[in-house]
Amino acid sequence: MQEIQHRILVINPGSTSTKIGIFDGETSIFEKTIRHDSTEIGSYANIIDQYDFRKRTILKSLDQEGMNISKLSAVCGRGGLLRPIEGGTYEVNEQMLRDLKKGYSGQHASNLGGIIAYEIASGLNIPSFIVDPVVVDELDDIARISGFSLIERKSIFHALNQKAVSYRVAKEIGMKYEESTFIVTHMGGGITVGVHKNGRVIDVNNGLHGDGPFSPERAGTVPAGDLVDLCFSGDYYREEVMKKLVGQGGLVGYLGTNDAVKVEKMIENGNLEAKKVYEAMAYQVAKEIGAASAVVFGKVDAIILTGGLAYGKEFVSNITERVNWIADVIVQPGENELQALAEGALRILRNEEQVKVYPNRKRVEIK
Ligand SMILES: Nc1ncnc2c1ncn2[C@@H]1O[C@H](COP(=O)(O)OP(=O)(O)O)[C@@H](O)[C@H]1O
Numbered sequence: 185m186q187e188i189q190h191r192i193l194v195i196n197p198g199s200t201s202t203k204i205g206i207f208d209g210e211t212s213i214f215e216k217t218i219r220h221d222s223t224e225i226g227s228y229a230n231i232i233d234q235y236d237f238r239k240r241t242i243l244k245s246l247d248q249e250g251m252n253i254s255k256l257s258a259v260c261g262r263g264g265l266l267r268p269i270e271g272g273t274y275e276v277n278e279q280m281l282r283d284l285k286k287g288y289s290g291q292h293a294s295n296l297g298g299i300i301a302y303e304i305a306s307g308l309n310i311p312s313f314i315v316d317p318v319v320v321d322e323l324d325d326i327a328r329i330s331g332f333s334l335i336e337r338k339s340i341f342h343a344l345n346q347k348a349v350s351y352r353v354a355k356e357i358g359m360k361y362e363e364s365t366f367i368v369t370h371m372g373g374g375i376t377v378g379v380h381k382n383g384r385v386i387d388v389n390n391g392l393h394g395d396g397p398f399s400p401e402r403a404g405t406v407p408a409g410d411l412v413d414l415c416f417s418g419d420y421y422r423e424e425v426m427k428k429l430v431g432q433g434g435l436v437g438y439l440g441t442n443d444a445v446k447v448e449k450m451i452e453n454g455n456l457e458a459k460k461v462y463e464a465m466a467y468q469v470a471k472e473i474g475a476a477s478a479v480v481f482g483k484v485d486a487i488i489l490t491g492g493l494a495y496g497k498e499f500v501s502n503i504t505e506r507v508n509w510i511a512d513v514i515v516q517p518g519e520n521e522l523q524a525l526a527e528g529a530l531r532i533l534r535n536e537e538q539v540k541v542y543p544n545r546k547r548v549e550i551k
């Protein structure tokens with residue numbers, strides 16, 4: 185019997201870009217990255233306010249490329265800041281839409297993935313899904329302890345790409361993901377460093393809310409006492425401080441751009457401040473990888489560098505020379521998220537996997 189060829193539209197809203205693709209089965213027939221500069225994105229008060237702009241941009245791009253979406257089998261979006269859940273493919277439902285609109289665990293562009301997928305899919309009477317959203321939570325209990333009893337550490341990271349790249353690398357080096365230990369560093373608009381042990385992400389910095397290295401648009405960990413003083417100085421509203429941490433932090437705060445390619449041009453043109461800040465970002469990433477290696481007693485099969493910033497040769501070499509004593513560094517620039525979204529939807533459409541129903545709050549216990 186001939187297998188049905190499913191056509192899937194995939195949508196990945198990131199903090200600095202919107203990536204879209206159309207897949208026939210596993211085969212990509214169209215992919216596009218639409219970059220958004222920080223002034224364009226920064227003009228919206230909330231993520232949900234970007235809904236019209238991002239959806240219009242997606243539909244316009246598809247139209248310009250002559251992509252007919254009337255014959256789709258499903259639409260799959262990158263999932264956002266929902267309640268903490270286990271990994272997998274979830275059908276978008278009412279509860280999920282409410283949580284995405286509200287930003288149950290915070291505000292991030294990926295909240296729009298499920299919402300836009302649902303809107304496009306419901307117009308075509310087909311299902312919409314999300315896969316491995318940024319709230320996938322497999323943390324060891326010890327990693328949840330922050331040191332401040334009122335605040336628990338949370339798992340918010342590039343789950344989709346970290347997992348997809350880990351499977352790919354494991355295969356390439358002749359190991360099984362479920363039997364390997366990787367430190368995976370995704371470096372996009374946000375930066376997350378995950379400790380993957382036997383197929384679970386047992387520790388990772390919260391890439392959104394002030395934890396870990398600074399990034400193109402985020403502050404990462406900042407001195408807590410000074411931050412409290414700033415919050416109570418009377419000089420800033422809550423939203424202003426949040427924006428300075430997420431969206432207008434990191435490279436944007438120091439250099440006015442979230443675009444590392446522009447920063448590299450500034451450095452080429454002799455801008456010493458840009459050089460110092462860019463090197464400091466690499467320094468902080470390396471430091472986080474060092475800390476992550478201590479979680480697994482230094483027994484690491486490979487360190488993986490991925491995401492858009494991994495295209496930056498000098499940046500990657502600054503990190504590598506500080507951490508390659510821990511394990512081999514494998515560089516996988518860009519991300520595999522569009523493919524991973526398509527494959528997540530295909531497994532459901534082909535009945536190879538059971539679709540998950542949100543909310544499914546089971547935490548994965550690690551023995
Ligand atoms: N060739 C490159 N060299 C250096 N940095 C790059 C390159 N391509 C993209 N980047 C940077 O990667 C970052 C975006 O990474 P990406 O993974 O696409 O992020 P997101 O998905 O969060 O939008 C931006 O700062 C961008 O300038």
Ligand SMILES: CCCC(=O)OP(=O)(O)O
Nearest residue numbers: 198199341372373374391
């Ligand atoms: C919220 C964690 C994931 C993240 O930071 O994604 P982007 O780099 O796409 O903003």
